Amino acid sequence: MQTPNNNDSQLILVQQNLRTLSHELVRSHADHVEQLDLSHNCLKDLSWLAEFEQLRHLVLDSNRMHEAHLRTLTRPLPQLEVLMLNKNEFSDLPTTMRLIRRFFPNLQYLSFHGNPICPDGLELQPFSSYLSYDYAYYSRSAS
Known part of the structure; x- marks a missing residue:
């Protein structure tokens, strides 16, 4: 497990079998982390x-998540710009997009590759290679 020092803006907790984040981790990192990767949990x-x-950047790839998991959020995160939800179990595009708009109103990039709602067979792109048309597609599809 990698955890940052107080000056580090990145927290990577990949493959830790996490069901939630402990109060201790939240308390020690919530005030400074800008990039959080919780893939494969x-x-x-x-x-x-x-x-x-x-x-600003949240990666939740490969967590077997679906729409109900987004409903556990307690309030919007207007500062979030990038949300990666690849290889999960999202299957209801209109419901998912309503939740995304409600909780992440200022996203610049959203990715759902490898989910039942993903409309195409594109290969996953590296995190640094954002495809701007993905977000535009999902925005149009959910309206």
Whole structure:
């Protein structure tokens, strides 16, 4: 497990079998983390996410998440710019997009590759290679 020092803006907790984030981790990192990668876990509860007021990039790939998991959020994160939800179990595009708009109103990039709602067979792109048309497609599809 990698955890940052107080000056580090990145927290990577990949493959830790996490169902939620502990109060201790939230308390020690929420005030300074801008990039959070929780890929390949078993997240069920995202209620702690609202504490991360500096968070700009969130990666939740391969967590077996679906729409109900987004409903555990307690308030919007208007500062979030990038949300990666690849290889999960999102299957209801209109519901998912309503939740995304409600909780992440200022996203610049959203990715759902490898989910039942993903409309195409594109290969996953590296995190640094954002495809701007993906977000535009999902925005149009959910309206």
